[in-house]
Amino acid sequence: MALQKNTFIKDKLILGIKEYMNELSIAALIVLITCISPLLSSVFLAGDNLLNLLRQTSYTAIAAMGMYFVILIGGIDLSIGATIQVVGMVSIMMLTSGYSTVTTIVCVVLIGLVIGLVNGVLVTFGKLQPFVVTLVTKSIMDGIVLVTTDGASISGKVPESFVKIGTEYIGIFPVPVVITMIVFGITFILMSRTTYGRRLFVTGSNKVASYNSGTNVRLIQISAYILCALLATISGVLTVARIGAFQPSTTHGGATGMELNAIAAAVIGGASLSGGKGSVIGALFGALLYGVLSNLFPLIGVNSYLQQLIQGVIIIVAVIAAGRNSSSSKIKLRKSNGGSHEYST
Amino acid sequence: MKRIVALLILLTLAFTMAACGQTSNISQTPAAPADTPSAAPAANEGTETAAEKNTFKIGFSQCVMNHPFRIAMVDSFKEAAKAYDDVEIVVVEGDGNVQTEITNIESLIQQGCDAIIVSSLSGTAIYPAYKQVQDAGIPLIIAASGNAKEDEDAYNYYDTFVSTDEVEMGIAAADYANYLLNGEGNVVMIRGVVESTNSINRYVGWNQQIVNYPGIKVIAEQSAEWLRLKANEVMTNILQANKEIDLVYAENDEMALGALMAIQDAGRENEIKIISMDGQEDAAMEVKAGGPFKLTITNNSDTKEALAAAYKLAKGEKVDKRIVLPYEKVTSENVDEYLANNF
């Protein structure tokens, strides 16, 4: 008998722990930082600050969860910062010219959909590297924003209902935080409970095998880019709703840096750029870790360049740690044509 | 497990670095020697009793620290604070990213500042932070944020606005161009990062005024993102494309200097004049040298006024809603004096 019946429950447990090892360790780290934070700053744990922290984190967290889908299938999306810009611009332009909040949101969601579709189609049917495709779409969207606004900010009368999305609270939680939790809930269920999630996951692991076992790989791939762009859209709406005005920023820094933050968060959370690894929780926790540190550093008075330096080091160390954790004891040999063979003898 | 250990090591490292940074680079300099070194917790406890306190905590949020002007602001702020024996200052620096700025300002609020000075280039995007400061009941002073006019939203958030008027600077540049060209000529405009507030303001001012001089034509307008190297290359290409150029207007000195190099390389320094802004030392030197570089308009980086306003506001006194700092036109006439006074 290869497997005993009583191992069934144990197996389920191991399955769970193994699947979420990365996430658990990041969560532990966040808790740890929170616990030692009073030693560094008395302000960090104050109620207001924690809520602020969560709000600050929510924009990145939503984008990181979107990025997770693209990274999962072995792609990358460098255009989300530009997507956030376009979404913000269109929202404010529509709202200030009298469209209602609902109409505006429907419109920008459609725009997000189209952006994702374009990325996905170019990658899938254009047979182009995702890196190149999304770099190009980013460049084009940056241009569109600059041409439309002439670089100037847009402000004006924005309906109260829209601003509330960014500023109000539900219970004690700011709306963006609640929306982050909802997005997380939906994506979590999508990934863990639906066949679509399973197909995404295995497609990232081996595209050809997934195709051969009956997955519509092209559709899955395109859908991942659409999901990513949609979540970027949500992040964009939340950002702009908080501000109630739009400020273009196409050079480094600003929303343009969002793609790298999102990638870093997803990877710190255990995703691998070669695909087929990681989880939504990981992306969320990765973003949270990032948020905790970028909140804590100014409180304890770390110089801004030193902050950047530390962030860089964190990325490297986190990725090294994630790699160590997942590489099993087996030595794998990659075969020349893409497959791999273990030491089978 | 390994992962946790690794991250722990890293974190220790990070905080050690942070601690090191605190001693050298950081800006939490209690002006009053009597103050305890662990300023943050002490201040926090003390917020409730601000009125009875004999020191005031004034926060300064600088948006970015990659430009001489921005650094000069912070330096002058620290310098000015020394004149007060009951002021403690906290400086936070952003990395040019509005999210970081907002986080920083929130941290100033959390640390219980009695007045907050914000210097931002993020236009309207920073307004939520302004609102938070206002909501927290802390006086807000805007310094050198380059807002064109008191626009409605921001006006409600801040207590006073201390800055040069960059639109005026643009107008002055256009006037001087007209003077140099005698009302007629081809102008090349080199712009900074087009979406940055000061580029927009200088651009607005220039355009507003230049329509009054119909003889002056802008024949090329390209961005060089505030950078000397980019300006050098862009200008080289523009020189290639245009045989008749009379004047180059660059939105900052760095770009003007890059353009100057290109003009010298092309051997056209006798036909082209240059005007720009910022009043950097090397630009002033060029003006003094008497070459094509004719004018640089200084932006005022002195935060003495802002600090004074903040101090008054913290004490509960009233100040003017808008304090306009003077700008200075540096030309061959006053360049010696300028250099002697400032460098």
Added chain:
Amino acid sequence: MKKFELSKLLSIIMLVVLILLGSQLSDSFLSVRNFSNIIQYSVETALISIGMALVLIIGGIDLSVGSVLAFSTVVSAKLALAGVNTAVILIVTIVIGFTVGAINGLLITKTKVEAFMATLGTMMVMRACTFLFTGGGPLTGSIKTSFQQIIKGKFLNVQYGIFYVIIMFVLAGIILSRTRFGRHVYAVGGGEETAKLFGVQVDKVKIAVYIISGILAALAGMIIAARIGIGEPRSGYGYEMIAITVCVVGGVSMTGGKGTVTGTFIGLMVISIIKNLMNLMNIDTNAQPIVNGIIILIVALIISREMLGKRKSLVKQI
């Protein structure tokens, strides 16, 4: 050479078309002076792109080049301002590039970190170091020494920059196509484990390639310091993306194993000419990213079609 390779010809055709188009669009385009300008200003991009091409051929990526460039710019400017001898500056620059490259290489080979993440980390760290080094703004004071001659100097009335570009490409071409190291670079990108089994010292080749990339980026930084005469810490933002674009347009595959120095040169010319033309024609600054993006997309699509066409296979490509 051996067989008729359309893809090679294709990029040359694209270049020719672009030049013809340019001559129609702008009168000042087709002149010796303008082309010397184009090449003169592509020295830094050329250096970084050659390094990036090598890195892409081994199947990696190096996002840290822009930051390495910035760091070496401020360091060499500081040294030049202090009146240090140019040779010493050169050595220091090479040491900087070597160190960062070696760190990248070691991270990627020894700790098995994905190249993207490892170099993203060093990118942030080096950028931070650059600002910490200058304290934020550019180093004050202008360099007015012989140091500037490294780029301003002329030989036979031709600026050094043009020689640098020619020498670098010829050298890289020889190394990549004619030396054992060059073959091993292709082998590592084409099939790492196979190369290992065949006796190629994969890790050493990888580390060497990242070091080369680092050194070239650092040299580019030194040239910038000489060119503009100051230490500007904001130098090099986005250069990694420009270099990757140059390589991709030149037919270097991001999946490794494919790409040539000739291709990289053509890619560089295409990108530089587009930039030059947009300035010459005074195209609205705001619209430039759009034009740029669309041209790159078209070129990339053509190249990818061409590569697909060559792959004959029974099974339909997904």
Added chain:
Amino acid sequence: MNTVLELKGISKIFAGTPVLDNIDLAFKSGELHALVGENGAGKSTLIKIISGVYHQEAGKVYLNGKEVHFATPNSAQKAGISTLFQEIQEIPEMTVAENVFLGREPRYKNSPIVDTKQLKSEAEKLVKRLGLNIDVSTKMRELPVSSRKMVEIARAMNHQASVVIMDEPTANLNAEEMAALFRMIDELKKNRTTIIYISHRMNEVFSLADRVTVLRDGKLIATLNNDQYDEKSLIALMIGRELTDLYPEREHSIKEVVLEVKNLSLGEHFKNVSFDVHKGEVLGLAGLDASGANAVTKTIFGLCGKPEGKVFLNGAELDIVNPSTSIKQGMAFLTEDRKTQGLFLNQNMVNNFTISALAKVFSNRAFMKKKKERLESNKMVDKLQIKTAGLHTRLSELSGGNQQKVMLGRWMLDRYKVLIMEEPTRGVDVGAKSEIYYHINKLAEAGLAVIMYSTEMPELLGMCDRILVFSGGELKAALSKEEATQESIMQHALVR
């Protein structure tokens, strides 16, 4: 005969489990020494230690009496040990000549510059010696599989090694190429080169080996001269028990036609192919490289786009679009290369099992039935006797035979009408082979129509009710079980 290479007390441990346990073995000069054993017996590990890929935990290796320690494959090669690995080792983007000389490129004296002329001419000479007709400037990826394998053989020969290790060298070769390989082996033996030969194909071992060493579970069981064993005794040594019959009997009850292929054509690959497959039948497809046999299986499953002609499934026309639509209509497909085309190596067993039946069996609308998934997967592990630590095990941690069983299990979780198999037992040891055959029979008995494409002749002969032989893109013969022999198949396969 003197000893060239000697292993003393070699042990190797992976993840706490010993894979090799105290192996003593001596290889003599000029002999062909076969290593046999089931997958997991330690053969590949042993040769990887000899060739410097792995390092032993204990024990010593002596080459010509001197102790050696190879840090890298490179140092082993320099010492005269050349290895031909099981998987084709190549750089697809490089030319044949460059591949042959990779790592040892000829150079101009005292310079790092490669002598490309010499490189090319030497490669040409070598390729000629092997009787190959290929241009050495072609890129590897442009060659058919068998030629690529031959190039690799050329590379191994090129080292003028004193020891040549061959791991499954004939796996991708056609008959002519095999003959060329055997000629090369003879030549090498004449030059007193030692050959260490690993193969699952017993007939090769019998005809080529001077001595045979049997490994089982990491232990050395026996080393025998070629007159000391027969097939049965050797297999018994390998699996540790008597194997009654490799190809178990199946109840023959051929019923109605399930799949009807009518005048199917696909470009240059095959023309006008027509045949039927019956319920409960195992139909074999045989043919050399590019004969069309393999293209037919792939085409029917929808991997090659829309072909000309028609295919009927239970009387209704089969809509050939892509694998997804084929699976929906009741087709199942076991791919030939499990690692690149079939399995998700970094995923657990559940994900690998249930993927094809997700829509029909394991979901309610779009939602997964996770409990059912685990339950059924567990049942499948028991049914197929897969050796694993549990369902959480990543596929990369399983042996080849167990991986193959997982792939087979994937198509047993739902009711399919036709199962197409390509090389169902490639790289699988004898024990697992017989188990897989057993399950194929069970499936056929349960009413599945099975189409089997294989290059392993004994397998086709042992398993199939009928064998279709292809050549030059045409269906040349349909042989019944009685008519089919190795000779009759080859006769039709070689017709030009």
